[in-house]
Amino acid sequence: MGSELSPKDVLLRDRFQHAAETSSKITALRGLIAATERHATRKYVHPEREARLPSSIWCTGVPDIDGALPEGGLSREGVHEFSGEKYADMPVASAYLLAVLRRFADLEPASPSRYVLWCQTVRTEREFGAPYGAGLREFGFDPQRFLFVSSAKNNDVLWALEEGARAGSLLAVIGEVDTISFTQTRRLSLAAAAAGTPVLLLRSDQDRAASAAETRWRVQAASGVSDRLVSTVPGHARWQIALNRCHGGRPGNWTVEWENEAHCFRLVEDLCARSSEMAEAQFPRPCMRLASG
Amino acid sequence: MHPVEADPFALVCKDASGVRISAPNAIARKGGVSEGMRLTDARALLPTLVTEIRDFEAEARALQGLANWCRRYAPVVSVDGVDGLWIDITGAAHLCGGEDALLSDLGKRLRTIGFASRLGLADTPGAAWAIARFHGVREAQSVPSGDVKTALSLLPLAALRLDPDVLLLLRRFGFKTIGALCEIPRASLYRRFPAGEAGEAVLHRLDQVLGLASEPIVPLQAAPDYFERISFPDPILATESFYRGLHELLCRLCRRMEMDHKGATRLTFAAYHADGGVSQVSIATARPSRDAKHLELLFRDRIETLNPGFGVDVLILSADAVARLGTDQLSLSRGAAMERARVDVSSLVDRLSNRLGAGSVQRILLHESHIPERAEIRVPALRGGASAVTRCPSKPPRPFRLLARPEVVQVLAEVPEGPPLRFTWRRVAHRVVRAEGPERIGPEWWDQSFGPVHRTRDYYRVEDDRGRRFWLFREGLYRDQGSSKEEPLPTWHMHGLFA
Numbered sequence: 001m002g003s004e005l006s007p008k009d010v011l012l013r014d015r016f017q018h019a020a021e022t023s024s025k026i027t028a029l030r031g032l033i034a035a036t037e038r039h040a041t042r043k044y045v046h047p048e049r050e051a052r053l054p055s056s057i058w059c060t061g062v063p064d065i066d067g068a069l070p071e072g073g074l075s076r077e078g079v080h081e082f083s084g085e086k087y088a089d090m091p092v093a094s095a096y097l098l099a100v101l102r103r104f105a106d107l108e109p110a111s112p113s114r115y116v117l118w119c120q121t122v123r124t125e126r127e128f129g130a131p132y133g134a135g136l137r138e139f140g141f142d143p144q145r146f147l148f149v150s151s152a153k154n155n156d157v158l159w160a161l162e163e164g165a166r167a168g169s170l171l172a173v174i175g176e177v178d179t180i181s182f183t184q185t186r187r188l189s190l191a192a193a194a195a196g197t198p199v200l201l202l203r204s205d206q207d208r209a210a211s212a213a214e215t216r217w218r219v220q221a222a223s224g225v226s227d228r229l230v231s232t233v234p235g236h237a238r239w240q241i242a243l244n245r246c247h248g249g250r251p252g253n254w255t256v257e258w259e260n261e262a263h264c265f266r267l268v269e270d271l272c273a274r275s276s277e278m279a280e281a282q283f284p285r286p287c288m289r290l291a292s293g
Numbered sequence: 294m295h296p297v298e299a300d301p302f303a304l305v306c307k308d309a310s311g312v313r314i315s316a317p318n319a320i321a322r323k324g325g326v327s328e329g330m331r332l333t334d335a336r337a338l339l340p341t342l343v344t345e346i347r348d349f350e351a352e353a354r355a356l357q358g359l360a361n362w363c364r365r366y367a368p369v370v371s372v373d374g375v376d377g378l379w380i381d382i383t384g385a386a387h388l389c390g391g392e393d394a395l396l397s398d399l400g401k402r403l404r405t406i407g408f409a410s411r412l413g414l415a416d417t418p419g420a421a422w423a424i425a426r427f428h429g430v431r432e433a434q435s436v437p438s439g440d441v442k443t444a445l446s447l448l449p450l451a452a453l454r455l456d457p458d459v460l461l462l463l464r465r466f467g468f469k470t471i472g473a474l475c476e477i478p479r480a481s482l483y484r485r486f487p488a489g490e491a492g493e494a495v496l497h498r499l500d501q502v503l504g505l506a507s508e509p510i511v512p513l514q515a516a517p518d519y520f521e522r523i524s525f526p527d528p529i530l531a532t533e534s535f536y537r538g539l540h541e542l543l544c545r546l547c548r549r550m551e552m553d554h555k556g557a558t559r560l561t562f563a564a565y566h567a568d569g570g571v572s573q574v575s576i577a578t579a580r581p582s583r584d585a586k587h588l589e590l591l592f593r594d595r596i597e598t599l600n601p602g603f604g605v606d607v608l609i610l611s612a613d614a615v616a617r618l619g620t621d622q623l624s625l626s627r628g629a630a631m632e633r634a635r636v637d638v639s640s641l642v643d644r645l646s647n648r649l650g651a652g653s654v655q656r657i658l659l660h661e662s663h664i665p666e667r668a669e670i671r672v673p674a675l676r677g678g679a680s681a682v683t684r685c686p687s688k689p690p691r692p693f694r695l696l697a698r699p700e701v702v703q704v705l706a707e708v709p710e711g712p713p714l715r716f717t718w719r720r721v722a723h724r725v726v727r728a729e730g731p732e733r734i735g736p737e738w739w740d741q742s743f744g745p746v747h748r749t750r751d752y753y754r755v756e757d758d759r760g761r762r763f764w765l766f767r768e769g770l771y772r773d774q775g776s777s778k779e780e781p782l783p784t785w786h787m788h789g790l791f792a
Contacts, residue, residue: 088761091694095792098693115638128694128790133657133669135789147638147674148655150646160645169637221760226727233729234756237792254542258792291359 008291056196058104062256062265065241070248074100077193078214078247079185082206083203085220085242090128090205093219094176096239097200098139099258099265101172104198105141111171112142117164119149119157120176124202143164145171149186154178158265162188168195176202185211222255222268236260238268301339304347305332315347349375356507358570359408360513364393365565365607368520369512376423379418379510392435400433406569416441418510419502423452423471437715441503446472451500461490474499517611519557521545527606528567535564535596535608540589542610547585556581556618562592563609566602574599576647579639580676581616587640594648642674651675663734664747665695665788689732690754692764692789699786702765709771712753718787723757730754731767748783754791762791 005013010202059066059073066072074080082097084090105111118131130150134144149160157177165188169273173192180203189212192199201213220240236257243251255268294390303314312332325337330435335342349609360378363370372378382395389395396414403410413425414435421436427448428434436444445452448471450463467475475480476608479496486492500506522544529535539562550556558581563573574595642755645654655671662668703717712728730753737747750766757763769783 091790092761092792095693098792119643126697129692129696130671130694132665132691132693132695132789133659134665134688134691135695135791138690139693139792143657143659143669146657147642148657148671149649149653150655151649151653156649160649163644164641167637167641169641222761223758223761224727224756224762227729230729232727234727234754234762234791237762238760260792 007028010046028099057208060081060100060103060108060265062254062267064267065164065252065254065256065265067242068250068252069246074104074198075214076104076198077196079189079192079199079212081185081201081203081211081213081216083101083207083216083218084205085218085240089220090202092221092239093129093217094202094236095237095258096172096217096241098103099263101174101200102139102141102263103265105171112145112177114169115147116141116171116174117147117149117160117162118174118176119151119164121154121157121178122150122152123178124176124291125150139261157211158184158188162191165191165197165199166195169195170197172196174202175199178204179207180209180211182210182212185213189213191202198214213245214247215243215249218244225257301326301342303335303342303344305344306347314344328409358514361571362565362569363399364514364563364571365522365524365609366399368514368516368611370509371510371512373422376554377422379421381512382414383616384458385622388524396433396435402567402569405567408569413533413597417442417502417504418508419454419498420445420504422454423502432522442472442475445502446470446475450474453495453496453502455498457713459494462486462491463495471499471502475503515613517561517613518555518615519546519549520609520611521549521757522607522609525605525609528606530601530604532597532601535605536593536598537607539610540585540593543585543592546610546612547583547588548630550583550612550618554617554619555612555615556583557588557612557615558582559612559614560588560592561611562596562599563611564599564601564605565607565609567606567766568602570602572600572602575613576643576676577651579646581618583618586644591643591647594644602729637786644674646673651733662737664737664750665691665734666698667737667753689729689752690791694746694790696788696790699766699788702785702787704765704785710751712766713755713785716755716785718763721790723759723761723763725755726758727756728753734766763787764789764791 007105033079035089057071057073057075058076084093131146131148136143136146148221149157151157154177157175158180161175164170188199221242222238224238225235227235236259238255238257240255242253244247245251255269256265301324302317303317303321303326305312308316314326314328314332314335316329317326317328319343321339326335326339326342332344352685356372356378360370360372363378366389367380367382369381370378382392384390386395389398392414400410400412410432411432413421416436416438418439423445424434424436443757450460450468450471454472455771483496485490497506501508523538523542557578559575559577561573561575563571565571566773574592576591576595577593591630642654649700652673654674656674657669658672659669660667702719704713705715706713712730713725715722715724731751734750734752736749748769750768752764752766755763755765765785766788767783767785769781771783
């Protein structure tokens with residue numbers, strides 16, 4: 001009968017069905033592997049919370065740097081460490097930290113109303129001063145939305161950091177600590193993951209102990225640029241940043257410029273190239289070569 | 294402690310004429326030693342007399358401690374002289390099962406702790422004072438309500454708390470008891486005194502004793518607006534029991550505050566020891582709260598610091614400061630994101646400040662000033678109050694880190710009034726590549742609340758050859774040199790760090 005399929009057709013149909021099932025299975029498995037890999041690079045997040053979070057990633061705005069980071073940005077559910085290349089680079093490291101936080105605040109909804117907790121030990125306050133509101137305003141923050149904790153005891157500062165990260169109501173938590181052990185960074189990263197509050201740590205340049213941080217940046221001041229209008233006046237700040245450690249990303253070196261008005265980074269690539277050209281051109285060369293030698 | 298009960302013992306104090314007995318114990322009194330006697334005379338009477346120098350400050354401290362302990366019975370407690378305590382048990386006696394039960398409980402406990410006491414209970418403070426000190430032999434005596442006049446009629450006049458010269462005068466008039474005074478009409482009693490004040494004093498004291506004039510007791514600590522109390526039949530020691538007691542008390546207190554639309558900003562949790570001590574912890578909140586869960590969390594960190602001594606038998610939770618708190622604030626109203634963020638963060642601030650200290654969490658308060666370090670001050674985040682300045686005029690760039698105090702730097706400048714060329718800060722030399730400035734900030738002579746007036750400052754933003762940026766200033770002016778005043782040379786300082 002015409003309506004009935006021949007055995008050959010049935011076989012073909014079964015094969016097709018089987019192939020389709022297999023391919024969908026493979027797709028599903030691929031998705032599972034991808035999800036597992038993604039989860040392996042990230043901390044556990046409660047599914048309900050994950051659904052609520054607008055985005056767990058924030059980017060620096062520079063494609064080169066974002067490309068080196070897992071999932072194209074910094075994770076809000078983790079600890080990020082910043083330190084100076086040398087002792088005197090600590091202020092520059094904290095400036096880079098603030099710039100990164102600025103990028104985060106721009107992406108975050110309701111960020112102007114949320115508070116930032118800044119904890120530091122008395123020692124770090126004595127070394128490089130305390131945050132100054134008028135200067136924070138230049139990074140685009142409202143100084144009134146900062147809470148400061150300063151304590152002579154390192155452990156009190158660590159405790160305050162953890163409490164702040166756990167509270168879940170803060171925009172971010174910034175910590176300047178004397179020392180921090182691996183266990184303590186792990187605790188902080190768990191607290192950050194549980195509440196979705198990023199913890200930004202400023203560590204001493206000498207402190208190279210292991211940590212559970214998602215990323216670790218070393219920052220160095222780069223010789224800056226002059227103002228566009230007056231050549232003797234300092235212009236945009238320029239930093240040489242190195243991504244030393246990154247969970248699921250690849251380390252790298254960049255020189256960036258922070259645009260104070262637009263609050264964004266700009267990669268200083270062309271200028272690096274030019275400076276290397278200039279280095280080659282330092283030795284005097286004859287401008288014409290004689291044909292005969 | 295000395296075995297004061299069995300041996301003759303006395304406290305002595307030194308004065309200009311030598312060492313005198315100040316307070317002998319009962320055994321010593323029996324042996325003939327009395328107050329005011331010379332130590333040498335007392336030794337002659339009782340060669341075994343043991344003495345100790347009297348420490349009035351320590352006594353006052355001990356009395357204060359005992360007064361605190363007595364708050365377990367009622368919130369209004371006050372110290373009277375060097376050896377007495379007032380407890381206003383109005384409305385609190387039922388907690389111990391009635392007035393007589395309270396009196397016997399107090400006497401028993403004081404005896405256990407090691408204090409000899411005389412207790413008096415009456416309608417008025419004056420009558421209770423008189424009863425405690427002058428009534429017969431019983432250790433504790435209470436006067437039934439409305440019966441003060443008959444109870445006091447046989448007591449000597451000294452029970453009226455009068456000056457010695459007034460007492461002498463009354464004795465000369467032939468009065469011996471309070472009852473005798475009460476029989477005389479007031480007008481004729483007043484007329485007997487040559488000086489009006491003495492007469493007034495007698496009548497006033499008499500009125501106070503009989504309850505015709507009020508005598509308020511000024512409590513050691515203001516009576517709390519709300520307080521809840523738990524007493525245990527046996528002393529407790531385990532921290533777990535404290536937690537359970539605290540939970541129970543907080544639930545009760547918060548229920549009561551909710552009925553009155555109030556919230557607490559300061560709470561004290563006190564544990565009264567069976568052996569006569571008190572240990573307490575206090576917490577403060579940034580905003581009025583009656584959220585039992587939140588308050589319990591605040592206490593949780595502190596409760597381990599409570600010293601249970603040899604056991605605690607009374608727990609009291611009091612709300613020392615309360616403020617109005619409507620029900621609407623507790624609901625999550627939509628829209629007001631700013632307000633909600635403040636509420637969210639205030640519970641964190643509470644937790645941090647209760648553990649690290651009230652002033653440890655700070656926020657910035659703007660101040661109307663041009664001097665950078667005065668333009669903003671740090672205030673405890675718990676304290677309310679908004680900045681006086683809301684608008685910030687645009688200024689030349691400011692550093693984002695300001696040093697606690699300007700640090701002296703050695704500077705080499707091209708011209709005296711120009712920007713620095715090289716400078717040495719913290720023993721590291723820096724070569725200046727770029728500089729911006731000066732920004733001149735004059736001294737604020739009209740405001741000396743921060744200390745002496747500064748000199749004129751010229752601020753420079755400089756960048757060194759490694760790209761680091763600093764905020765330097767030169768304090769003082771060169772043109773002052775030629776003037777008649779001996780102005781010191783200008784000095785350079787490091788004040789802040791730029792990005």
